[in-house]
Amino acid sequence: MSSAAKTLELLSHFSTDRPQIGLTDFCRLAARDKATTYRHLQALESAGFIEQDAETKRYQLGPVVLQLAQVRESTVPRKQSAETALAALAKATGETAHASVLSGTTMYTLASCESLEHSTRAILDVQTLPLHATASGICAVAFGPDDLKVAATQNMEKFTSTTASSAQELSVAVDQARTDGFAYSNSSFEDEIYSISAPVFDLSGGYAGSVSVACVATRVTEVLKATIRQQLATASVEITRNWGGTVPIDLQKTWDRTLSLHTPLTQNMKAAS
Amino acid sequence: MSSAAKTLELLSHFSTDRPQIGLTDFCRLAARDKATTYRHLQALESAGFIEQDAETKRYQLGPVVLQLAQVRESTVPRKQSAETALAALAKATGETAHASVLSGTTMYTLASCESLEHSTRAILDVQTLPLHATASGICAVAFGPDDLKVAATQNMEKFTSTTASSAQELSVAVDQARTDGFAYSNSSFEDEIYSISAPVFDLSGGYAGSVSVACVATRVTEVLKATIRQQLATASVEITRNWGGTVPIDLQKTWDRTLSLHTPLTQNMKAAS
DNA sequence: AACCATTGGTTCACAATGTGAACCGTTACC
DNA sequence: GGTAACGGTTCACATTGTGAACCAATGGTT
Incomplete structure (x- = not known):
């Protein structure tokens, strides 16, 4: 592991729950001397990635990350162009959207939007999502590049009792996602959270992320x-359009079939042609 | 220079003008092998800071920077809480606000807002601002921590013919800023741009940035x-409030004096008491 | 088709840079 | 006034970084 990688790793310990970290805490978190x-913190500080609170001596993220994010968003406007669709999705479903x-073989949360309808709701921290244990991840494996299957089985940490722990279990979930057009996860990453995902595509024509x-x-x-499946299909189409892509026609047909099969009150008799 | 610092430095070459950079270009820009x-790029990529375009092989900023920015903004909400004041400032002055x-001894642009009033206007790239050559920087030296004066004279790159190139010249500008309550720069960083700045304070009670x-x-x-001075004073008060600080009372008095001295039509006879 | 220029990526001998146990000074709490 | 926890520093040691030279692929030129 390169020294630079170790240095960068330190930044991943910041989160909204832990926005300021002292030297000793960092040592514990990073398990390093x-x-x-x-020295790593010094490097980060002199590059502006972190700054030190003059009083408490603890470190927090610096202004440079805002600049980088601005450049990223002005180049690849993913976040902003997804937000309105997420808000609509949260509103329509009454749950957290x-x-x-996907970047490489890692899934990163981009944005989230909570519904105000219920007093209990899913809360998502900004983090990376494991491929094998989340609906977003299974969605990626099902509709994304082929190497994700391997990457997913590489690290199958068992988060809860229902986390998939074998390639077989994962395959079942992925196959389900492919036939349904939606991926599911039932408390397999965080307890008491049930998730459904749909893939989103960009101008390269390939899988770009999940909603x-x-x-x-x-x-x-x-x-x-x-309801969620219905709304997810709508949201996926909108976000995909914002990202410069198009939803593959056969996926649209899969959605139509799945939606008509599961519509509670028979009202929609169209089947995939 | 540490290897990590060299690695981080690569990220600074991204900008809205140059959002994607290839390996060879990076070598040129960084003047390195x-x-x-x-290797540095690999480290950045595996940490999610950059990603590679599969077709063009060029690199661009990755999703991690968005997450970091989100954590930073949710902790220290500088950018968002300044934006409405900037919009008002741009609107009232018809220019770019x-x-x-300030982080350490470096000034980072946080946000900018262009007025739509004129077809020609100042455009600011996201970047770091030299202390000796910009109104924001001189403002920092005038109202910020003492070590900035030294830092400013350390690197006095000459950007234009009017860039201050000696400690004396800088001192004159700083003294002017202290007596006026506003800092000025006349095409000293970019040609044809005249800037005025006012300091902003945060909950530590000290100088935090410039508007x-x-x-x-x-x-x-x-x-x-x-007009600009008048509006800047208002904006500084508002942003300072959003950042949890208060504008020092003697600075307020300085502003009052300056504003009354320069009011074109005599209408404001109050002097500093 | 042979040529050259340019790109991204890789190898290996060499040495610069990173490493961590032990250390110091300060603060804060019994 | 002992001591524990903190941020920060030193120095002998070795892991890690370095860059000239190399390879493979692409694309334009003659």
Whole structure:
């Protein structure tokens, strides 16, 4: 592992829950020597990635990350162009909507939007999402590049009792996603969270990310699931359009079939032609 | 220079003008060996800071920077809480308003807002601002921590014919800023741009950043300057409040004096008590 | 088709840079 | 006034970084 990688790794320990970190804490989190950690922090600080609170001596993210984010968004405007669709999705479903993007073989959460309808709701921290344990991840494996299957089985950390722990289990979920057009996860990453995802595409024509709805598991019914699938399809089309792509026609047909199969009250008799 | 610092430095070459960079270009920009640069890029890529376009093989900023920015903004909400004031400032002055923050001895642009009033206007790229050559920087030296004076004289790159190139010249500008409550720069960083800045404070009680108006130099008149000063004082008070600080009372008095001295039509006879 | 220029990527001998146990000074809490 | 926890520093040691030279692929030129 390169020294630069170790240095960058330090930044990943910041989160909204832990926005300021002291030297000793960093040593614990990174499991590294104090002197080493200190040097790394110095490098980050002199580059503007972090700054030190003059009083508490603790470190926090610096202004440079805002600049980089601005450049990224002005180049590849993913986040901003997904947000309105997410808001609509959260409103229509009454649950938490979020979008994630694939970079390499890692899924990153991009934005999330909570519905105000219920007092209990899924809360997502900004983080990376494991491929094997989340609806977003399974969606990526199902509709993304082929190497993701391998990457997913590489690290199958068991987060909960229902986390897939073998390539077989994963395959079942992926196959389901392919036949349904939607990926599911039932408390397999975080307890009591049921998620459904749909893929989003960009101008390269390939899979770019997932749009998902995370529900409080106890609230899930077949009716809610049907609503979510319906809304996810709409949201995926919109975000895909914003990202310069188009939803593959056969996926659209898959959605149509799935939606008509599960519509609670028979009202929609169109089948995939 | 640490290897990590060299690696991080690569990221600074991204900008809205140059959002994608190839390996060879990086070598040129960073003046470093190809193998070295490649390893650095690999480290950045595996940490999610950059991603490679599969077709063109060029690199661009990755999703991680968005997450970091989100954490930073949710912790220290500088950018968002400055934006409404900047919009008002741009609207009231008809010129480009921007805010910048100090981290260590470096000034970083945080946000900018262009007025739509004129077809020609100042355009600011996201970048770091030299202390000796910009109104924001001089403002920082005048109202910020003492070590900035030294830092400013350390690197006095001559950007234009009017860039301050000696500690004396800088001192004059800084003294002017202290007696006026506003800092000025006349085409000293970019040609044809005249800027005025006011300091902004945060909850530590000290200088935190500058709010500025950048004008097309040919449009500057005494009347416009008076308007800008007036609006800057208002904007500084508002942003300072958003950042949890208060504008020092003696600075307020300085502003009052300056504003009354320069008010074109005698209407404001109050002097500093 | 042979040529050259340019690109991204890789190898390996060499040495610069990174490493961590032990250390110092300060603060804060019994 | 002992001591524990913190941020920061030193120095002998070795892991890690370095860049000239190399390879393979692409694309334009003669």
